[in-house]
Amino acid sequence: MNRDWMPIKTTPWTMGLILLTLILLIQTTALPERIDRWLFDTASTHYPAPVADDVVIVAIDDISLERLGRWPWPRTYHANLIEKLDAAGARTIVFDVLFPEPAPEDRRFARAMAEHGNVIVPLHLSPPTANYLLSEQLPNATLVSAAARLGHAHVELDADGVARGLYLLNGLGSTLWPSLALAAHTSTQTGATDYQAPSFVNVRDRYRTVPLAGGAGTVPTHSYSQVLQQPPAPATFAGKTVFVGATAAGLGDVLPTPFSGLSRPMSGVEFQANTYSALSQDLLIRPAPPWVTPMVILATVILLSLVLPRMRPTRTPIVCLLTLVAVLGLFLVGLFAGQVWVPVASALLAPMLAFPLSSGFRLAMTNRFLNRQLDDLARSPHVAVPEPARRHPNQLLEHFRELFQPDGWLLCEDQVVLARQGLEPDDIPTHLAAGRWHHLNNHSWIRLVRGQSDFILGLKLPNDLSREAIQRYLRRLHLEPGEARHRADKPRENISARIERVRVATDRLNRMQQFIRHSFERMPDGIIVTDELGVIRFANGHIEEWFQEPMPSLSGLPLTRLLEGHDPRETPPWHETVSETLTLQQSRTVDLRIHNKDFLIHFAPFALPDSDQHGIIANISDISELRxxxxxxxxxxxxxxxxxxxxxxxxxxxxxxxxxxxxxxxxxxxxxxxxxxxxxxxxxxxxxxxxxAEQLTETRFYECEFLAIVENARDSVSEQAAEKGIGLHLQGTEDLWLRGNAELLERAVINLLTNAVQYSPAGTAIDIQVFRAGHQACLTIGDEGSGIDADELPHLFDRYRRQKRSELTGVRGTGLGLSFVKIVVEKHRGEISVASTPGKGSTFTLKLPIADPLA
The missing domain is CATH 1.10.287 (Helix Hairpins)
Structure with missing residues (x-):
């Protein structure tokens, strides 16, 4: 079973279900709430709400305590403050100071409150002691009767201990009290009384998040003692709502806010003033309905599940990032434009989870695909041949005998002769190095180590021109096994193993492609491969050579244009042949002539397996020799x-x-x-x-002396020359040894001498010279005959070709003699040339390679 098999496929359903399950699991933790609070704090601190123009704070600060004495102050101070603020034109006065116990100055305080007519005092919900139930702690009855309204002073702290909002209505049972900010904003004494709850149950309603204007000290604040001791200031308090409360350290509430945390907390009266400022501007933020967040999460999950499986991997991060930006945009628009706090932490986590999840799916799919492909590649054919170094010396000797046909051989194992012909153990050189050939004249020896055995292999090669080539070839052979290749440690990581397997498979494919390309290049025929439109996509070197077209210009050139440019024809036209090969899927074979050479081009249609692609393979064969x-x-x-x-x-x-x-x-x-x-x-x-002569091969060659061959040929035609009174003068004394066929060489020289005698007038002389020129044995035969016309010299050695001059003079020939001479010379790797002047004679020069040029 495949270890990388997975039952889950990458589909919208699987993506959506897994993503939704992960989000539901995260919902059971506190992470989404923390992210939502962090988003709100970041947004509210970067874009704080503006401060309303009609709110101001009179702070019971440290300066006031220093000037007016320790707290609690006589309530006449508060009465005087109300009178000062009333004289300054304050519209509403809100005390964030609890007055639960009666005091002697309450009548004075109550009278000032009544004279102003819009003074709000706080109440507090708390148990009297630890063993009592929650109860309403109202101001004393004198102050309650004089106050315009009552309001609760409670501020809610979230789970992280930071104050972000409050309930506008709070109370016990069916009686709900407005917050101080709401009481200052409206003239309603109590909230709705529709709640039917026991009188000891704390009921809270209409929670609102407060967008603060800033940290502590943002709302305009004036010291209590300064307001009390200075004349009324209508420019400061006229028409405004004044919040009075404690800001001195250790006296009032201490509330951490998004702006401060615990480093610089905000007093309760400042928070109430910020609440009133936001309420008066309709900026309080209400929580979104409970169904909004699940809908946002569901919509995000559905979008990602539908898009990501169909998306290219390079675009997946972009889609996830855009989704993240869209969810953040929804949060900010709801917060600042709609005054609605939509918790979007889970929706934000969806694209963050979707990206690695999608990448994991793709990686798993890629891994499975790679495994299948690697298994297929492992089963595919590849170029590999057994190394000669792995073969037994007996096999090597058998192969060498079949390949080189040596004159003798010897194979010994630990000084025991296994095979022998033409060589003796005494012929083995001393101090043979293992794995290295030792060549001595035409003897070649090598020592091979196979296991615990020591083998000596010797060959007696033919003593001819092929000996050196065979010995050079033997030097290139590696017959001794090298050091064992250390196998690389198997990678511990799965992906590393896959990468290594892909690299090995890719190297094999590259070697196979190189082998195929080199094979195409070394084929004797020209190969052209076209696409389905007849456009050349591949051509080997023969095409470049025969058509004399550079390889870059061949690629992308229509095959029809190439053929019409070099061999134009009307019947049948090339485009018809090419198109019928493609449309009818039938092979065609047509003659082709390029640069005075004859070719045969075979058009064969092909179709790639498991693909709609098809094209033509054109095989071009050079049939000039056949023609x-x-x-x-x-x-x-x-x-x-x-x-x-x-x-x-x-x-x-x-x-x-x-x-x-x-x-x-x-x-x-x-x-x-x-x-x-x-x-x-x-x-x-x-x-x-x-x-x-045409069937002559080097297997019929042997050592022969050139001067003796020429002398025998001279003697053969001496009688014919004597009949015409022609003298044959031979010059040459040096023995020149050749490797060839003396019989055919002698016949070739006889043909040259016979022609010289036949076409020379009586009483003339023929000069014959044999000499050495470098590594060649040379023969020149000069006569004083009629000569050869210049226009006939290029065709002099053609078969059945007769000279017009000789035919007219009555000297008839067969046209085979000189053709025979040329074939014999070429078979001996020599060359022949002629120089002639009409009316003066001709000179034939023959050059043949010497058998041992260093002798």
Missing amino acids: EQQRQHREAIDFISHDVRSPLVSQLALIEQLKRDPSHIDQAQLEQLGRLARRSYHLAEEFVQLAR
Whole structure:
């Protein structure tokens, strides 16, 4: 079973279910609430609410305590403050100071409150002692009767201990008291009384988050003692709501806020003043309905589940980031434009979780895909051949015998002869190094170590030109196993193992591609591969060479344009052949001629497996040699039908004439019959010799001396030369050894000398020189004949080619002699040339390689 198999597939359903499950698990922790509070604190501190123009604080601060004495002060101070504020035009006075106990000055205080008419005093909900139930701690009855309204002074602290809001209505049972800020903003004495609850139950309603204007001291604040001791200031208090409360250290409430935390807390009266400021500007933030947050979470999860599985990996971070920005935008718009706090922490966590989740799915899919592909690659064919160093010496000897055909061999194992021919153990050199060839003339030796055995292998190579090439080849062979390759430690990480397997597979594919490309390049035929539109996508080097088109220009060139540019034709046109190959999916074979060379082009359609892509593979074969052979074959038939048949027919006619009158046999008729017979024999002999020359290979070569060959040839034509009074002058004394076929070389020299005698006038001389020039043995034959015309020199060695000058003068030839000479010289890796001047004679020069050029 595949270790990387996973039952879960990457679909919108699986993505959505897993993502929703993770979010629900996170909802059971405090993380979403912390994130929501952090978002609110960040937004509110960066964009604080403005301070209302009609709110001001009179603070019971440290200066006031120092000037007016220790707390509690006589309530006449508060009465005087109300009178001062009333005189200054204050619209509403809100005391954030509890007055639960009666005091002697209450009547004075109550009278001042009544005279102003809009003074609000606080109440407090708390148990009297630890063993009592929660109860309402109201001011004393005198003050309650004089106050315009009562308001609770409670501020809510969140789970992290930070004050962010309060309940506008709070009370016991069915009686709800407004907060001080709400009491200052409205003239209603109590809140709604629709709640039916026991009188000891604390009921709170209409929670609102307060967007603070800033930290402590943001709301305009005046010291209690300064207001009390100075004349009324209408410019400061006229038409405003004045909050009176304690800000001195250790006296009033201490509330951590988003602006301060515990470093610089805010007093309760400042928080109430901020609440009133936001309430008067309709900036208090209400919580979103309970269904909003689940809907936002669900919408985010659905969006991510539908989009991410279909999205490209590079775009996944962008989509998650945009989703994150959209959720944050929803939060900020609701907070500042709609005054609604939407908890979006879980919705923000959705894209943060979706990105690694989607990446994990893709990584798992990639891992499974890589495993399948790697398994397929492991089963695919690859280029690998057994190393010669792993083969037994017996196998090596067998292969060497088949490959090189040595004259002898010897194989010993620990001084025991296993195989021998033409070599003896005494021939083994001393101090042979293991794994390295030792060459001594035509003997080659190597010592091989296989396990605990020591082998010695020797070869006796042919002592010819191939010996050095074979010995160079043997030096390149690695027949001794090297050090064992240490296998790399298996990577511990799964992904590292996959990467290593991919690298190995990629290297194998690259080697296979290189092998295929090199194979195409080394093929004897030209290869062109096109796409489905007939446009060239690949061509090997033969195409570049034969068409003489640079390789960059071939790629992307339509095949039809290439063929029409080099071999234009009308019937059938190239575009028709190419298009029919593609449309009919049928192979075509057409003749092609490029730069005076004959080719055969085969069009074969192909289709890639598991794909709609198809195209053409065009195989171009050079058939110039085949066409030349066909031409020679036709010329040979013409030669046989004309030159050979003609003397035979004449002989038959003459024989029939003699048979009719055998009593009158003329000597001239017999001589004519002899000439015709000799001519037929001469033609047949040249034809046979030409065939022998064409079939000559180096296996029929042997050591021969060139000067002796020339002397034998001279002696063979001396009688013919003497009949015409032509002298044959040979110059040369140096022995020049060749590796070749002496019989055919002698016949070639005889042909040259016979031509020289035949085409030279009587009484002239033929100069024959044999000499050495560098690494070549040279022969020159110069005559004083009629010479060769310049226009016939290029075709002098063609088969069945006769000179017009010689035919007109009555000297007839077969046209095979010089062709035979050229083939023999080429088979011996030599060269032949001619220099001629009409009317003065010709000189033939023949050059052949010497067998041992260093001798």
